[in-house]
Amino acid sequence: MLTPDGRREASFDGRFYDVATGRPLGDGFGEGVLAISGKGVMAVSGDSMGRIALRAIDAGGKPPPPLRGVAERVAHLAFSPGGDLLASVGDAPGTLQVWDVGARRRLGGAMSAYFAGVPGGGGVAFSPDGGLLYVAEADGLVHEFVVDPARMTRLVCGRAGRELTEAEWREHFDEVPYREVCAG
Template identity: 40%
Template sequence: MRSLDLTYALQDAAAEANVQKAVFAPDAATLATVGATDSDTTDRFRLWTTAGGQVRDLPHHPVMAAVPEAYDEDDDGTSAYSRDGRLLATDSWHEDRKPRVTVWDVHENRLRAELTLPDPVLGVSGFTFTPDGTRLAVAVTKSSGPGRPVARAVQLWNLGSGRQEYEIADTGAANLEISPDGSHLFTSAGERVDLAARTVERGVLGPGVIQDLEFSDDGSVLAVSLLQGTVTLWDGAGRRRLGGLSSTAATRGDDFGGRVAALRFSRDGRTLAAIVGDSKVQLWDVPARRRLGDPLRGSAGLLRALAFDARGRLHVSSSYRPHRVFDLAPEAVARALCERVGRDLTRAQWQQNVPDLPYRSVC
């Protein structure tokens, strides 16, 4: 159904863009990037409208924190959208070197809140919005005093008042997910935080080093990617394991560094996408618990972010190309395969690439 050869090496080789960070809104309507583009080689923050490709700046944007570190990041924890795509949060620094989180209303193009994190906060690891968009959970590192190890904490900030409501000590990580009902926070350190009781359970979501977490839109499934190159599926409470998804890279021993990042569900929850390695995308059929073909090459550069829109199209941002969109509908895949192969597929090729449609001539 959705196996396409997305090879763009020749296009990307001529590109002058250098996107260092990227994050899509949940509906893929907007894209926030940090870096240079083909038309503007200045490293700066940009907001893209994916439907028409318009680019704009957000007002009052401070200096981005440690942009070069983005080359090695496997998470999007320090840039996040609210569930409705209206609010965008990023970490930032001012001349006073105090860590901050800035939040914009991207629909009205205005600053919504600026959170100055108090001492002894050293930096921000990650953050995520509550489902209603009124609060932001911020994972921070804190100084514990001379000669003592750095401490972790999660702080809940009210975006209306700009004030911290409370802090939960000894928890937090780069990737955070709050369940769609707002009851629990999950971290890539394998923690489940009850936000009402403010209690922490550790060692949840099974063994293994967690890279990323993502809820389906309806909250019924929590996907967790592990360092060994697999994805596990859990119920919405994160207590019952529903099954596992293996990647081609993991099963074939491909050299991809164990990276399975940027997990994203399609809007209907039936398809899961992830970046595997540097430049490929793996798709899975979630109900069938199977891979949809081999990993697809999304760029000759480093992939930064993924998202599905309401039509089921896959949006991709990479270091060389800020935005691409791929139509993954079976009919579109069949047409693309015909164009690339130049003839009708064999029945075996059809079954591998377009199993959701009955075999027929398309060329």
């Protein structure tokens, strides 16, 4: 997998190599599933325990602590086009998690990515505008998730046709303090 600038190649041995010379660049950051942000500045590696290492490609020294989500092997990783979100999907039972890269925290709770119960799916990807997230199952079925807050607000308010009650808000957005979002 090449970095967007085409100068470095990421290898599944957890290292980057200079494309022109073939020489390794710095220490590896662990084996596992790999993703590179569109900006080419961040690499991630997901392992069998659900840990996700975030690291600047050119960073030296000791890496920061990994993200810790659901303890299952990371099967798929994808950055949003802007590099601010990271989606991870586990192998079994297939847990979908979305991470705020800058804050190094999970957004919302973990949820099942395989509604038909077919783990080991085909992958995870964001839409070009970063507002949608797609998860493919092994049988080819693709699920679409809205991850853009403004788009989600329009969708929820349009379906409800009114402001959400505090009880409805807690049911769906328990980690976020209640506020009116449908007015005007």
